[in-house]
Amino acid sequence: MSTVDITDELAHTTEKDAPIIEVSGLAVDFWVNGEWVNAVRDMDYVVHPGEVLAIVGESGSGKSVSSMSLLGLLPPNSRSRGSVKLNGREILNAPTENLRKVRGNKIAVIFQEPMTALNPVYRIGFQIVESIRVHSHMPPHQAKERALELLRLVEMPDPQKAFDSFPHQLSGGQRQRAMIAQAISCDPDLLIADEPTTALDVTIQAEILELLRNLHKRLNSAIVIITHDLGVVADLADNVIVMRTGDVVERGTVHKIFDEPEHPYTQELLAAVPRLGYTSEGKTVRAGAPVLELRDAVIEYPGRRRVPAFRAVDQVSFSIHPGEIVGLVGESGSGKTTVARGAIGLLPFKEGSAKVEGVEMVGIKPGDLRELRKNIGIVFQDPGSSLNPRWPVGESIGEPLKLLGDFTDKEIGVRVEELLDQVELPRSFRNRYPHELSGGQRQRIGIARALALKPNLLIADEPTSALDVSVQARVLDLLEEIQAELGFACLFVSHDLAVVDRLADRIVVMNHGKLVEEGTPDQILRNPQQAYTKRLIAAIPVPDPTEQAVRREERRRVLDELKASGVQVDDDETPSRPVAGGVSGEPGLPPELPHA
DSSP states (O other): OOHHHHHHHHHOOOOTTSOSEEEEEEEEEEEETTEEEEEEEEEEEEEOTTOEEEEEOOTTSSHHHHHHHHTTOSOTTEEEEEEEEETTEEOTTOOHHHHHHHBTTTEEEEOSOHHHHSOTTSOHHHHHHHHHHHSSOOOHHHHHHHHHHHHHHTTOSSHHHHHTSOGGGSOHHHHHHHHHHHHTTTOOSEEEEESTTTTSOHHHHHHHHHHHHHHHHHHTOEEEEEESOHHHHHHHOSEEEEEETTEEEEEEEHHHHHHSOOSHHHHHHHHHSOOTTOOOOOOOOOOSSOSEEEEEEEEEEOOBTTBOOEEEEEEEEEEEOTTOEEEEEOOTTSSHHHHHHHHTTSSOOOEEEEEETTEEOTTOOHHHHHHHGGGEEEEOSOHHHHSOTTSOHHHHHHHHHHHHTOSOHHHHHHHHHHHHHHTTOOGGGGGSOGGGSOHHHHHHHHHHHHTTTOOSEEEEESTTTTSOHHHHHHHHHHHHHHHHHHOOEEEEEESOHHHHHHHOSEEEEEETTEEEEEEOHIIIIISOOSHHHHHHHHTOOOSOHHHHHHHHHHHHHHHHHHHHTTOOOOTTOOOOSOOBTTBOSBTTBOTTSOOO
16 A cells, blocks of 8 residues: 555545445454464454444453554554455555554544553643644644633533643543543544443443443544443444454344344353342341441541641441441442451551451551451452462462461462362462463452451452453352352442442442442342432443433433432542642542552
8 A cells, every 4th residue: 555545545535424444354463482373363344424333352352453453553563464444445554654644533542541541741731732733734722722622522520620630630530531532633533442431430431431422423433442341332332243262253233232142152241241130049147246347437548748638438337247248339539448448457547446356446556457367358459460470379379378377388288279179270270370360360369369368357349340241250159159158258349339239238338438328239229319329320331222221311310300409410520639739649649648
């Protein structure tokens, strides 16, 4: 393809109903250990103006690789074959200098994590202006006006403030809006949205999906959305492609895929999605004193220099009994993870009472805390970063036993094998390193390590949020089976209410450090009393396009009713708790303090 052809393409106009992107026979390979390894095979699809195509599948299915190949964004050890036509002109494997004219101008990408995609040393406004001026001769003052217009278009609460802010000064939802503003700055024909809502709370996710829906209709652009969240697919997509290990296994309209899935893999994916209204036979909560009991508990971050102190957890009261799973839910910044870290002694309680196994945590001495931690296990959100990459996973599992000092090496080895059996992994895995395991396998190792000392209290902090739906379903089954067998109390922290509905005996809802509502799953999820809980539930997407359309309208009705009743509704608010100089590394958290 010549330089002239690509340059002509940028000015090329097509008929109104002509396809924007046509992919035919696309294959992607990677050169690994002296041979080509195939990642995508014989992929075909066509996307028209105003259409949303969802490419779904688990990690490693090839969905992201196939889309990044369109713009030449794969690493040097890759090769792409086949045909990709943008507005009728071939772009696959075009020269880099010509692809730069396509990137951002004709095809724009919304990445999964805006904090890593945005440049942390430049203000948001500068980055949007730069995108505009790279592809046009617009003078700086006009580019600034255009950037502010775009921030208003994506419904940023305070466009001028966002324009002047650095990425870390915005909340997660606001950063995602800023990235969308940057992506649409040159009116691209095609938006590629790579897991655009995975890291967001359900309320912010609902706002971003509504924004994308409105934008693509208003701009008549096409969207290719890459996701493993079938609720998002049901909410936004017109057509769906299902991928597995590099192959397209099924395709069709969104209603066809959800209502009449034909391929067994598609059926498995849909069956694995947690849904509200999960029913089980119910568990018998074992009698006995509470394992964890909070009474008006307060966790406060101390002030530093000109930063006033603030309460991350403010007079929270609830308890967990033996054999009980309590789900702790709320948006980012609600204080749920702070409570979990306080329960294990990683953060100090300042006031009130916080008892673990009857031992008061307020003012506890270091020696007593070390002794108490023998009875507490914790499963972290990201198993990859919580395991030592230099150690075989068997050493990581046995580390708590070794630190305790009460076991011989032989006893530790036997216990490690027992734990691997318990989490249904081969005993040979003890000699593998974390990078040699999948995400679900690493999370099982994390669970095994947390259970090494047979704790009476298990803290699970978002343990499945980064997993594919089928892997998530198996990890949840496993956690449920082990908990039923061992009878430990469990504090399950999550923002996924469908997962909590499946697991929890009781649910505690938090917002801005305060307990909003507490009750059984039926009370909280089927008959919520508080406006905040109603807003959380209304925002959850369900894997059914017909039902999701009804829920979308219901959500709008709920929000309108709350606004009419005088309740402040802001799905993407800027943190109101004090931060240093208006700058925060995390909502409501001074940058000098450790994240909580």
